[in-house]
Amino acid sequence: MNLELSTEQAAVRQLAKDFVDREITPNVVEWDRAESVDKSIVKKLGALGFLGLTVDEEYGGSGGDHLAYCLVTEELGRGDSSVRGIVSVSLGLVAKTVAAWGDEAQKRHWLPRLTTGEALGCFGLTEPGTGSDAGNLTTKAVRDGDDYVIDGSKMFITNGTWADVVLLFARTNDAPGHRGISAFLVPTDTPGLARRTIHGKLGLRGQATAELVLDAVRVPAATMLGPEGKGFSIAMSALAKGRMSVAAGCVGIAQAALDAAVGYAGEREQFGKSIASYQLVQELISDISVDVAAARMLTWRVADLVDRGEDFATAASQAKLFASEAAVRSAGNALQVFGGYGYIDEYPVGKLLRDARVMTLYEGTSQIQKLIIGRALTGVSAF
Numbered sequence: 226m227n228l229e230l231s232t233e234q235a236a237v238r239q240l241a242k243d244f245v246d247r248e249i250t251p252n253v254v255e256w257d258r259a260e261s262v263d264k265s266i267v268k269k270l271g272a273l274g275f276l277g278l279t280v281d282e283e284y285g286g287s288g289g290d291h292l293a294y295c296l297v298t299e300e301l302g303r304g305d306s307s308v309r310g311i312v313s314v315s316l317g318l319v320a321k322t323v324a325a326w327g328d329e330a331q332k333r334h335w336l337p338r339l340t341t342g343e344a345l346g347c348f349g350l351t352e353p354g355t356g357s358d359a360g361n362l363t364t365k366a367v368r369d370g371d372d373y374v375i376d377g378s379k380m381f382i383t384n385g386t387w388a389d390v391v392l393l394f395a396r397t398n399d400a401p402g403h404r405g406i407s408a409f410l411v412p413t414d415t416p417g418l419a420r421r422t423i424h425g426k427l428g429l430r431g432q433a434t435a436e437l438v439l440d441a442v443r444v445p446a447a448t449m450l451g452p453e454g455k456g457f458s459i460a461m462s463a464l465a466k467g468r469m470s471v472a473a474g475c476v477g478i479a480q481a482a483l484d485a486a487v488g489y490a491g492e493r494e495q496f497g498k499s500i501a502s503y504q505l506v507q508e509l510i511s512d513i514s515v516d517v518a519a520a521r522m523l524t525w526r527v528a529d530l531v532d533r534g535e536d537f538a539t540a541a542s543q544a545k546l547f548a549s550e551a552a553v554r555s556a557g558n559a560l561q562v563f564g565g566y567g568y569i570d571e572y573p574v575g576k577l578l579r580d581a582r583v584m585t586l587y588e589g590t591s592q593i594q595k596l597i598i599g600r601a602l603t604g605v606s607a608f
Contacts, residue, residue, distance in 0.1 A: 279293075298313060310474075326459055479513065548584075
């Protein structure tokens with residue numbers, strides 16, 4: 226794996242860094258308190274090509290490789306994970322999946338809109354009763370002539386109240402487990418689809434997270450994405466790449482924690498000298514730096530495997546597992562450097578810790594990642 230960035234990759238990284246420092250960092254506290262980022266950020270992300278990375282230019286994308294995508298995702302994670310989530314879901318889980326599995330009509334209709342920010346996508350997999358056990362979801366899609374009629378509900382859906390299309394997973398037959406699941410592209414203005422914003426979250430407070438309720442939602446059969454019964458495979462392929470994106474965002478959180486801890490330690494004085502001069506403070510900062518470096522390399526490795534067309538699923542689980550747990554450790558260590566001031570939202574580390582904590586839960590919990598890795602190594606499934 227080449228650890229040296231190309232000129233193009235370095236330029237994309239700098240573009241993302243400048244965007245974060247200009248458009249996101251000054252607003253983070255306000256958005257967190259208001260529990261909503263400014264929606265105008267979506268068009269700005271689209272204008273810079275960040276919502277079209279790795280998607281063919283033929284369909285309105287901005288091209289580029291997956292390392293460039295990770296570099297942008299890391300910078301957005303450094304700025305505000307709520308904004309990072311907009312890109313990770315609308316591009317990483319929805320647009321890329323349409324590009325991989327969609328027919329020509331679906332790609333022509335959705336990709337130019339998703340890649341410019343004219344439209345947003347959300348990923349409708351998790352349900353109130355099925356999180357890790359996604360293969361046993363209960364939302365049903367029943368064939369009725371040239372249509373499907375969908376009933377059910379989805380929970381904790383990122384972009385849910387902002388999205389224009391749901392990549393929705395529903396059971397289309399009575400086959401047991403994941404074999405009966407299909408995928409659909411459901412416009413959110415379809416009659417019978419209701420959305421409710423979820424407030425009071427611990428972290429990612431600026432992100433539009435929703436519950437979706439589908440009551441006799443009728444969609445044409447042409448909205449099915451991929452073959453009937455292949456929905457679970459589609460979901461898992463999307464999540465494998467999605468874990469790379471989450472890992473990259475976690476690197477950004479950890480990097481932000483490192484930057485904040487180093488800066489504060491150099492300014493804060495106790496017992497007549499800078500706290501940066503104390504060994505135990507340096508230990509905290511050193512631990513963060515190691516976690517940042519290790520998480521970044523694991524994430525870049527996944528991007529390299531994807532771009533070379535090699536199997537990456539296990540590496541993605543390894544990166545997601547390590548980077549999410551590292552983000553929690555790093556934010557916690559940074560808060561310790563700040564002491565009592567870290568507990569006040571005027572300073573960044575408290576929010577970093579709150580945002581980091583959910584990274585160990587969504588797109589596959591840390592425990593699920595361990596089972597995926599264990600299955601790959603032993604050939605035995607524990608679930």
